[in-house]
Amino acid sequence: MTGGLELEDVYGASLERINAQDKEKAKLAMTALMWICHSERPLKAGELCYALAVEIGSTDFDPDNAPLVDTLLACCQGLVAVDRKAYTVRLIHFTLQEYLSARPDLFPGAHSTIAETCLTYLGSPWVKDLPPIFISKLQSTPFLEYSSRYWGTHAKKELSDNGKRLALELLGWYENHIAAESLFQQVVHPSHSGDATTPLMFTALHCACFFGIDEFVTPLIEMKCYDINQKDRAGFTPLTWAAHNGHEGVVELLLEQGDVMPDIPDNKGRTPFYYAAGWGHEGVAKLLLVRKDVAPDSLDDEGRTPFYYAAGWGHEGVVKLLLGWKDVIPDRPDGRGRTPLFWAATRGHEGVVRVLLEREDVIPDMPDNKGTTPFSSAAGYGHERVVKLLLEQKDVIPDKPDNKGTTPFSYAAGHGHERVVKLLLEQKDVIPDNPDNKGRTPLFWAASNGHEGVVKILLGREDIIPGGPDNKGSTPFSYAAGWGHEGVVKLLLAREDVIPDRPDNKGRTPFSYATAGGREGVVKLLLAREDVVPDRQDYEGRTPLFWAAGNGHGGVVKVLLGREDVIPDRPDDNGATPFSYAAGHGHEGVVKLLLEQKEVTLDRPDSKGRTPFSHATGRGREGVVKLLLGREDVNPNRPDNQGRTPLSYAAGWGHDGVVKLLLGSEYVNPDISDNKGRTPHSYAFVNKRAGVVQLLKPQNSTTCRTT
Numbered sequence: 001m002t003g004g005l006e007l008e009d010v011y012g013a014s015l016e017r018i019n020a021q022d023k024e025k026a027k028l029a030m031t032a033l034m035w036i037c038h039s040e041r042p043l044k045a046g047e048l049c050y051a052l053a054v055e056i057g058s059t060d061f062d063p064d065n066a067p068l069v070d071t072l073l074a075c076c077q078g079l080v081a082v083d084r085k086a087y088t089v090r091l092i093h094f095t096l097q098e099y100l101s102a103r104p105d106l107f108p109g110a111h112s113t114i115a116e117t118c119l120t121y122l123g124s125p126w127v128k129d130l131p132p133i134f135i136s137k138l139q140s141t142p143f144l145e146y147s148s149r150y151w152g153t154h155a156k157k158e159l160s161d162n163g164k165r166l167a168l169e170l171l172g173w174y175e176n177h178i179a180a181e182s183l184f185q186q187v188v189h190p191s192h193s194g195d196a197t198t199p200l201m202f203t204a205l206h207c208a209c210f211f212g213i214d215e216f217v218t219p220l221i222e223m224k225c226y227d228i229n230q231k232d233r234a235g236f237t238p239l240t241w242a243a244h245n246g247h248e249g250v251v252e253l254l255l256e257q258g259d260v261m262p263d264i265p266d267n268k269g270r271t272p273f274y275y276a277a278g279w280g281h282e283g284v285a286k287l288l289l290v291r292k293d294v295a296p297d298s299l300d301d302e303g304r305t306p307f308y309y310a311a312g313w314g315h316e317g318v319v320k321l322l323l324g325w326k327d328v329i330p331d332r333p334d335g336r337g338r339t340p341l342f343w344a345a346t347r348g349h350e351g352v353v354r355v356l357l358e359r360e361d362v363i364p365d366m367p368d369n370k371g372t373t374p375f376s377s378a379a380g381y382g383h384e385r386v387v388k389l390l391l392e393q394k395d396v397i398p399d400k401p402d403n404k405g406t407t408p409f410s411y412a413a414g415h416g417h418e419r420v421v422k423l424l425l426e427q428k429d430v431i432p433d434n435p436d437n438k439g440r441t442p443l444f445w446a447a448s449n450g451h452e453g454v455v456k457i458l459l460g461r462e463d464i465i466p467g468g469p470d471n472k473g474s475t476p477f478s479y480a481a482g483w484g485h486e487g488v489v490k491l492l493l494a495r496e497d498v499i500p501d502r503p504d505n506k507g508r509t510p511f512s513y514a515t516a517g518g519r520e521g522v523v524k525l526l527l528a529r530e531d532v533v534p535d536r537q538d539y540e541g542r543t544p545l546f547w548a549a550g551n552g553h554g555g556v557v558k559v560l561l562g563r564e565d566v567i568p569d570r571p572d573d574n575g576a577t578p579f580s581y582a583a584g585h586g587h588e589g590v591v592k593l594l595l596e597q598k599e600v601t602l603d604r605p606d607s608k609g610r611t612p613f614s615h616a617t618g619r620g621r622e623g624v625v626k627l628l629l630g631r632e633d634v635n636p637n638r639p640d641n642q643g644r645t646p647l648s649y650a651a652g653w654g655h656d657g658v659v660k661l662l663l664g665s666e667y668v669n670p671d672i673s674d675n676k677g678r679t680p681h682s683y684a685f686v687n688k689r690a691g692v693v694q695l696l697k698p699q700n701s702t703t704c705r706t707t
Contacts, residue, residue: 051118131524171204268302653689
C-alpha cells in the first residue's frame, strides 16, 4: 500500500501538473477542487459546472460559461471523478480530502468565496426574475438548491465585506425571491410545511435566524420592518429557527427584545424550547428555561414534552438540566402511552436510561398502549447494555408479554439479536418457548425471519419444541421454507421431531409454501427427501405445482415438471388447473412450459365453464392470448356456463388490445350472445368501454367460422 509520504508526493505532483496548464485551465481546476473539498454536501456535476460559471462581481449570469464535465475532469488531471450512479463529483480518494484540508494555503478564504459565489448567482437576473414559487430540480437553474440552502452556512464560517453586502441585498428582496421557497422546501419536512397554497411568510429575519448570523439579525431587528413573532408556513417564528439550529447568540439577541414571545407553538404544537431540548442544544435550553413565559413541560400535538424528545434522542445534558425543574414530569407518557424512558431504551441511549432509572418517579416497566414495555423494546432492537440495566431493576418483568402476547425474548429472537437472546436465556423467569396470542413461539419468529444463529441456539435447548404449530397450524419449518431460508431449513430438517410435510389448517405443507414463493433451493432440498409428497393437494385441491404456476415461478415449475410423481394437469376443487392459473395471471414463461406437456388439456373448463383462454382474455393477458389463439386445441369462442365467450369478457373489461387480437382472427365470432342475449358489444356498451365499443360497431362484424 502507498504510504502517507508517497501519497503526498503523488498529490503534490498532480497539483504541479494542474498549475503548469494554461492560466484558465489551472484556475478552473483549482476552483473545482476548492468547491469539492469545502462544499456542505456532494455536488451534482451540473451544480458544480454552474457554480464555476459564476463571476463574482458580475451583475449577470451566463449559463454558456459553464464548462463541460469532460473538460472539467481533464483540467483536474485525474484528481476528480464523477459518480455515474448519483452523478455527483468527488475526489478520487478520501486521502486526497485529508491532503487538501491539511493545506489551508491552497484555498485561502474558501468559505467566503463560496458564499459570494452563491449570493452572486442568487442576485443575478437569471434567478432573481424567477417567480417565487419553488419547483423542485428546475433544469434551467441546477445551482439554485445548493446556493439557496448553503450560502448562509458558508457565510457564517467566513464572511467578507463583499459577501455581507451581497447578503444584505438578497435579504432586502427575500420575501419575493425564489431562494426563500427553495430553502424552506429543503429544510422543512413535507408533513410539517402546511398547505403549499398559503403564503410562505418566511421572511429575511427567519432566514438570518435560520443561518444564525448575528451580523444580519441585528440590523434586521433594528429596521423594525419585521414582526419578530411572525410565523412562517410551518408555524416557525425566527426564534424557533434559531433555537432549532442551536444558535445561542441569535437566541440571546431575540430574547432581549421586549416584544418577543418565546413560547409560540408551530403547526405541530412544538415551541422553540422543544427544538432546543430535542436537538440537544443545552446552551439555548438554558437561555429559554430562565424565562417565566416558557413552559418547559408543555405538550405537542402528539402528547410529547420537550423532556420526551431530549430523552428519546439521547441528550443526557439536557435531560439532567430538565430533571432539575419541578415543572417537568419525567415519566409522562405521550398519546401512545410511551414514556421518555421507553424511547431512550428503544433507541439504546444507555446514559439517559441510567439517569432515569435512578429516579423514584420513573416506572421502569410501564407498558405503552400496546402493552410493550421499555425492556421489550430494548430487547427487540438488540440494545444489550440497556437490557442489562433494566434487568437489574426489581420491578422489571423480563418475560412480560404485550397485548399480542409477544414477550421481550420473542422480539429479540425474531430480530436475530443473538447476544440478547443468550442474555435472556440466563434468566430463570424467561420461558424460551412461550407462544404469543397466535401461538407463535420465539423459534417460530427466528425461523420465519431467517436468523440461523438464533435458531441454532434455540435448537440446542431441551425446553424448545421445534415442530409445534401456531393457531393456523403453521410450523417454524413451514415459514422458513416459505420464505426461502435454506440455512434454517437445513437446521430444522436435521431434527427428528420436525415433520417436513406437515399440513397446516388449510392443508398446505411447507413444500407448498416453498413452491408458491419460488424458493428453488428449498424446493430441491425437500424433493430429495422421501417423506415429502410433491403433488399433495391442500384442502382446496391445489397442488404445489398449482401455486408455483399461478405465481409465475418458472424455475420451480420446470423442476416439478421433471418429476414423474407430479400430475401437471390436476384440477383444484373449482376445476381450475395449474395451466388455467398461469394463463389467467399472464405468466407467459410458465404457459410455454405447460404447453409442452402432453397431459395438459389446454381448453379444459373449470366449474364455471371458463377455460384458460377465457381467463387470459378476461384479464387482458395479450401475450398469453397470442400464444393460444389459433391453436387447434383451443376454441376461442367456447362459452362458459353463462354463455359468455372469451371475447365477451375482454370487451366487458375494456381490454382493447385483446379485443383487437380476437377480431383479427378468422375463428372468432364477435356476435355470439350469452344466456341472457347479451353480445360482447352489449357488455362493452353497458360498462362504458368506449374504445371497445368503437371496435365492435355492428358494421365491423363479420360472419366467422367456429371451431
